[in-house]
Amino acid sequence: LAKTTQPISMDSYEGQEVNITCSHNNIATNDYITWYQQFPSQGPRFIIQGYKTKVTNEVASLFIPADRKSSTLSLPRVSLSDTAVYYCLVGDNNDYKLSFGAGTTVTVRA
Amino acid sequence: DTEVTQTPKHLVMGMTNKKSLKCEQHMGHRAMYWYKQKAKKPPELMFVYSYEKLSINESVPSRFSPECPNSSLLNLHLHALQPEDSALYLCASSQYGRGPYEQYFGPGTRLTVT
Numbered sequence: 001l002a003k004t005t006q007p008i009s010m011d012s013y014e015g016q017e018v019n020i021t022c023s024h025n026n027i028a029t030n031d032y033i034t035w036y037q038q039f040p041s042q043g044p045r046f047i048i049q050g051y052k053t054k055v056t057n058e059v060a061s062l063f064i065p066a067d068r069k070s071s072t073l074s075l076p077r078v079s080l081s082d083t084a085v086y087y088c089l090v091g092d093n094n095d096y097k098l099s100f101g102a103g104t105t106v107t108v109r110a
Numbered sequence: 111d112t113e114v115t116q117t118p119k120h121l122v123m124g125m126t127n128k129k130s131l132k133c134e135q136h137m138g139h140r141a142m143y144w145y146k147q148k149a150k151k152p153p154e155l156m157f158v159y160s161y162e163k164l165s166i167n168e169s170v171p172s173r174f175s176p177e178c179p180n181s182s183l184l185n186l187h188l189h190a191l192q193p194e195d196s197a198l199y200l201c202a203s204s205q206y207g208r209g210p211y212e213q214y215f216g217p218g219t220r221l222t223v224t
Contacts, residue, residue: 049211098211098213
């Protein structure tokens with residue numbers, strides 16, 4: 001499993017765009033990049049997954065440069081309800097040993 | 111139905127008790143997981159079931175005993191737990207063949223061992 005490094009915490013204000021960068025220097029050819037969101041006392045929620053370039057859904061965008069050694073989760077126009085821990089995971093879709101890193105605590109203020 | 115349900119929501123048990131946690135999903139997912147999460151820490155994988163068979167046991171102590179009676183149900187039997195086993199226990203499921211990364215998690219069971 002590729003090791004990931006994320007900032008421990010980020011602060012933002014309502015209406016701003018939040019960008020969280022995850023480093024994964026030893027990502028393997030078959031690895032995908034996946035992000036989860038977790039609110040206190042709830043299970044994590046799948047946000048987005050990508051392999052290369054850019055992926056967008058109704059919640060977020062994921063930007064992956066050509067070398068794939070990092071990725072950036074972009075949350076557009078955050079609200080107070082986006083305050084959560086965000087986890088970046090990297091791994092092969094055939095490896096079921098899912099491993100969560102420390103995550104990034106995003107705090108959105110009014 | 112994209113929901114994973116877990117019961118009970120909260121559980122307090124003594125170190126000599128035997129209790130069980132239950133997890134259910136009706137999405138047709140054939141991979142199911144148990145995680146343990148301590149406060150302010152990431153979830154830690156405990157067990158993985160694939161097609162009702164235990165495929166991964168992350169060196170979990172035998173006082174935790176998983177069971178998968180059918181494709182929709184996952185149990186975690188608890189016996190002789192220690193206070194340090196107090197944590198949020200999360201169940202998750204995913205489509206087999208789609209990899210483990212798009213998992214659906216339940217809300218968890220908050221376990222307190224006294």
